[in-house]
Amino acid sequence: MARTASSAAWSEERSLSRSEQLAAFVENAAWEHISPAAREALKIRVLDSLGCAFGALQGPPVQILRQNIEEFGGAPLCTMIGGGATAPDRAAFHNGALVRYLDFNDSYLARGETCHPSDNLGAILAASEYSLASGRQFLTSLAVAYQVQCRLSDEAPVRGRGFDHTTQGAFAAAAGVAKALELSAPQIANAIGISGTANNALRVARTGELSHWKGLAYPNTAFDALRAAFLAMRGITGPREVFEGNKGWCQTVSGDFQIDWRKENLERVTRTILKKFNAEIHSQSAIEGLIDLMRDGGFSGREVDRIRIDIFDVAHLIIGGGAEGDKTIVRTKEEADHSLQYMVAAAALDGQVMPEQYEPERIAQDDIQSLLRRVTVVPDPGFTRRFPDEHACRITVTLKDGRTFDKDKSDYEGFHTRPMSWAKVEEKFHRLAENAVDVFRREEIVKAVRELDGISVKDLMPLLA
DSSP, X not given: OXXXXXXXXXXXXXXXXXXXXXXXXXXXXXXXXXXXXXXXXXXXXXXXXXXXXXXXXXXXXXXXXXXXXXXXXXXXXXXXTTSOEEOHHHHHHHHHHHHHHTSOSOBEEETTEEEOGGGGXXXXXXXXXXXXXXXXXXXXHHHHHHHHHHHHXXXXXXXXXXXXXXXXXXXXXXXXXXXXXXXXXXXXXXXXXXXXXXXXXXXXXXXXXXXXXXXXXXXXXXXXXXXXXXXXXXXXXXXXXXXXXXXXXXXXXXOOOOOOGGGOOSOGGGGOXXXXXXXXXXXXXXXXXXXXXHHHHTXXXXXXXXXXXXXXXXXXXXXXXXXXXXXXXXXXXXXXXXXXXXXXXXXXXXXXXXXXXXXXXXXXXXXXXXXHTTEEEEEOHHHHHHTTTOOOEEEEEEETTXXXXXXXXXXXXXXXXXXXXXXXHHHHHHHHHTTTSOHHHHHHHHHHHHTGXXXXXXXXXXXXX
């Protein structure tokens, strides 16, 4: 991809805006800058995301997206996971929606923000396929998106101001796809300016009565980010002072913040966390703790009278019935996977929380609807102080015969203090993809992801179709 100007010459002309400083970081990022641990973490997250994608192929919103694509068309330049080809931006939306729909993909916890950095994978995969990128280029671009999204979540949280975490994602996705397209620093800055100006989403997507848009908001942002990068590639300019300008992002969305991109690395992926259960990220330690209690105590969910979860404040806020709506009203998958009461009740009665716990028939059954109303969620200041370095909670179960069991947790399998191994993620991939892909093709995909730094993206994509 031809570059219009070097960042060195560019920086001599004038002082750089914040978007230009970020663009210089993106342009300079290289595979050689990524540690062996981060390289392994990237591959694990690619495999985890692909498992989530195959497991979501029959999801109703994804089926609707596919119908849209089939009706309206698009130059068949990029592969859709599950079969077919379309324009890069539409492939980005479709594949991103697949990764996101189950709500089983990775997360990053900052004190004031939670995001899902693998939401960037669909768009970066499409950009990489379009540009004939190597596996190393793809992984480097993904590392860039992870770094940008996580660091903005650290330093510029927007949840408390009423904006969705996809707002930071507009910058992360644009940075990642611009890297995959090998844009110059000025072009990258334009892509960042366009995407960051145009995609400031409202938090209402995740509060109150939840809709399909909860799972489609980020794929839509990534779709727009890829279009922004293509426009920048062809010469469209964006607001240079998108961050610090008059009525810019800092003034209207995030408040002021500082990140010195010259000092940033590509290691933040190692602090992202994977989900052991198909449940919102803040529920993971509580679910694992409850299942441990049942096993150690030798009782079943049918014997449970009530459950109390003492937990850090963000979990209470988002999934426990705090400021974002009553979580005992559960009618749909979207409401169920963001209700700690429902997810804990499912774990007690079914011994697991996987996609089948979100089937409409399961959600509607009396046993789970009754038990979820006997789950109490209480914010604990001590656990809050330990967040996000720990994932702390206390589970207290009272049985119908009066016996009580309790357990304290500080993490779960998949948290950065107890990372999920390649073998466990491979097991998760096979479980999620088994109804969509035969075992021989699944083994080929696992092998390709394991060797992704030695193959091209074009080698991977036929396996996903």
